[in-house]
Amino acid sequence: MYAKRLMAYLAGALVLAAAVFGVYLAVVAGNASAAVEVTVGGLLGLSSALLGVVVATRRPRNVVGLLLVCTGAVFVGVVVGDLYPAAAAVDARLPVSGVYVDLSRGDWMLLYVPPALLFLLVPDGRVPGPRWRWVAVGMLVVPVLFILVAAFDPGPAPHYPGVAKAFRAPPEVLDAIEVVGFALLPVFLGLLVASLASIVVRYRRTGSAVERAQLKWFVLGASFLPITLLLCWAGYLLFDRPELGLAGLIATYFAIPASTTIALLKHDLYDVDRALSATVTYGLATAMLLAFYTAASFVVGLGAGRGSPVAAAAATAICAAALAPMRNRLQRFVDHRLYPARQAALAAIEDLRRRTDAGSARPEQLESVLRTALRDPGLRVGYRLPGSATMLDTAGQPVEPDPSRPGRSATVRLGGNTIGIIAAGGAASRELLREVASASSLLVEVVRLRAELASALEAAEASRARLLSAGYEERRRLERDLHDGAQQRLVALGMRLRLAQRHLDDGGLDIDGLLDQSVAELSNAVTELRQIAHGLRPSSLDDGLDRALGAMVSQIPIPVTLDLRAAGVIPDDLATTAYYVVTEATTNAVKHAGPTAIGVTVCRDTGSLTVRVHDDGCGGAAVHPGSGLGGLADRVAAAGGRLRVASPAGGGTTVEAVLPCES
Structure with a gap:
């Protein structure tokens, strides 16, 4: 279990030592290109090795961490191999062996081995099936055979012209070795294609959503390989510098280890389907635009000449016209297959x-x-x-x-x-x-x-029903009060007056006492009628809203601060509604909240009359159908206004009504 982790640690230490040695070679070589090469190569190699060590630590049973370290080792080894000839020419202490020079002729094939093995073994460290083991074995054996075959190349080494060859063979044997070397190239190419195909096979066979996401992350990093080819194409086409693909190659060597690490340790970090879809879409769009540009430049260049501004402008215009519709269609096409x-x-x-x-x-x-x-x-x-x-x-x-x-x-x-x-x-x-x-x-x-409209309609219907019910109830109350109170008193008064009329001449009845009782009954009837009328509209409003409110709050046993800023004539219906807002709010406060002070504010601005009552009581008030505040909300809504109640527990209660009031 821990053998793979230990091997990854040792390989990481060797990569670090090689990177330090590469820095030494760059210093000895003493040129700017060497410094740039060792900086870029060292960073890429060390980053891959570091990510491999992290994967080996978190997944000690998985060989992928070791492969990532090997990927960094190969990259650093290439940098060291490029810098070694120039440094050896300056520092005679650096040994140059014929065996090393001969074996370095075919070491370029090692660059492809770790990425190919990653394709075979990601994400679980095992090949997709028993037959794929031969591909893994071939990826390890064929490069070694090719390096041995290339070592017998009789030609002089380009970077070590004065070093004697260590691998020699008779001419007839060299011909056979050359044939073997040429045969190994298509075999190696077939192995690379097979390793690429293993990702597709593994993805189709697996039923695990986690493994599918891990494979997509790895493919996302590997997609930088075709992007590198596109950069080479664009660099040659637009700038006549195919070296632009070097940036893509550097990005590839960073993206593959990074995406592999994410796939194994944090596959749900981001929506990989979206990232993969966007990458493929823009890659296809770039390829198609480059194809358009190449064809347009060629066709227009036949008439205007190569490098003509007319050809460049025409090609750019064609690409711009094709970009807008092509991008959306490509996105839908790719999403349908990669991001369903x-x-x-x-x-x-x-x-x-x-x-x-x-x-x-x-x-x-x-x-x-x-x-x-x-x-x-x-x-x-x-x-x-x-x-x-x-x-x-x-x-x-x-x-x-x-x-x-x-x-x-x-x-x-x-x-x-x-x-x-x-x-x-x-x-x-x-x-x-x-x-x-x-x-x-x-x-x-x-x-x-x-939903808001439906709620408002339901509230309006409920409010209308409550107002209608309240109207019927108020009518029955008036009928009952009139029948049981003032009506009975007036009937009794009529009977007394009729009795007095009959006995005016005979002196058998105390007319003065009877008249006094009639006057008293009439006074009581008038008082009851006023009380009934006061329930419909307070008579104190005849003198104005300010005086009515002043008279009302003066009867409250709690200090009330009255702030009236409602200048001008207020319509009678709005004044009545405002009066009842203050009455209901202050009555509720006194009964239920236990406040020490109440503040009443009535102000008028452009188009509205605002009535606000605040107390410092216990709070907790709420508007419920059938309650006093519920009826008040209906009354305010009937007047075209809105009622707001803020009553946090322990924070007092604020009742605010905003009524439409045209100037």
Whole structure:
């Protein structure tokens, strides 16, 4: 178990020693190109070796960590081999052996061995099947045979012209060795193709989602190889410098170890499907644009001449015209094959949007549509209704992200405001959810507006029903009060007056006492009628809202601060509503909150009358249908205004009504 880890540590130490030796050679060579080469090669080799050591530490049973260290070792070895001839020419203490010179003729083949073995063994350190072992063995044996064969090349070494050969053979044997060397090249090429094909075979055979993600990460890093070829093509075509591909080669030697490390240790770091899809899309787009540019330059150059500004301008115009439609089509094409979840989700959202516009679907179907597209029956869509901080689905149930699965939800935003949430029940990536949330924002906003409108209509219907019921109840109360009170007193008064009329002449009745009783009854009837009328509209409002409020708060046994800034004439219906807001709010405060002080503010600005009552009591008040505040909310809504109640526990209560009031 720990043998592979120990070997990785030892190989890493050798890479570090080789890098230090390469720095020494660059200093001895004493030229700028040597310094650049050792810097770039050392960084790439050491980074690959370091990542390999990390993988070997975390996955000691897996040979991939050791292969990453070997990849760095090969790269550093190439740098040392390039710098050694120039340094040996300056420092005579550096030995130059004929065996080393002869064996270095074919060592270029070693550059391909570690990457090819990575293709065979990623991600679990085993080949895809028993037959693939021969490919792994061939990748180890063929380069060794080729190096031995190349060592017998009778030609002089280009970097060591004065060194005698160590490997010699008769001419007839050299001919046979040369034939073997040429035969080994197509064999090695076939082994490379087989190692590349092993990734496809492994991906098709595996049923593990984790292993598929790991393979995609590795392929993402390996995709820099064709990108390097594109850079060579672009450098030759645009700048007449094919050396531009060197940057791609450097990126490849960094990307493969990095992507391999991510695949083994953190395969869910990012949505690899999205990254791979974008890479392939832009790679294909670049290749097609370069093909367009090459063809256009050739065709136009036939008439205008090679290197003509007209040819360059025409080729650029053709590429610009082809880029816009080609990129979107390529993205859809690649997504359909490499990123089917994204393609299915975006297509489903667009289809729902079209059907909603046509009236054949409802935006509330977004949740079921996304569940089908993403194959996630546990996916939920929540909507934040205006004035609420809770996310609710279309059935009114709360939707909250699962704290045990962070990153499995995405907020839906529109105009910088959070309007909803999409919570996955399956294994959808965070980046995919974010993209789906962005594409769904308009549908979510439509659902929110429809829900708000439906809620407002329901509230209006309920308020209308409550007001109608309250009106009927008030009418019955008036009938009862009139029948049981003032009506009875007036009937009795009429009977007394009729009795007095009959006995005016005979003196058998105390007319004066009877008249006094009648006057008293009349006074009581008038008082009861005033009380009944006061329940409909306070008579104190006849003198204005300010005086009515002043008279009302003067009867409250708690200090009340009254701030009136409502200049001008206030319509009678609004004044009545404002009076009842203050009355109900102060009465509730005195009865339930136990405040030490109450503040009443009535102010008028452009187009509205604001009534605010604040107390420092215990808080906890809420608007409920059938309660005093619920009836007050209905009264304010009937006047075209809105009522807001803020009553945190222990923080007092603020009741604010805003009523429309035209100047």
